[in-house]
Amino acid sequence: MGLRERHKAFQEWFTSKQRRRAGGTLIVAWIIATIVWPKSSWVWLGGPGLYIFFSAWPAELHDKR
Numbered sequence: 685m686g687l688r689e690r691h692k693a694f695q696e697w698f699t700s701k702q703r704r705r706a707g708g709t710l711i712v713a714w715i716i717a718t719i720v721w722p723k724s725s726w727v728w729l730g731g732p733g734l735y736i737f738f739s740a741w742p743a744e745l746h747d748k749r
Contacts, residue, residue: 700740707737 685693710733717726 700742703736703740707733707735707740709733711737 710729714726714730714733717724717729
């Protein structure tokens with residue numbers, strides 16, 4: 685199985701609803717960790733969370749103007 689086929693299978697398995705949940709969970713964990721441990725850098729947790737969360741929205745929402 686080539687890389688393209690595996691990527692397509694992963695996209696079909698990891699739906700946009702699951703991506704929003706995973707991204708939201710990472711964002712909440714980022715906020716809690718920043719409050720509990722403010723001296724540590726938590727960008728590695730918040731950055732991917734924001735990326736995953738906002739990449740899960742369908743493109744049709746952006747085209748309606």
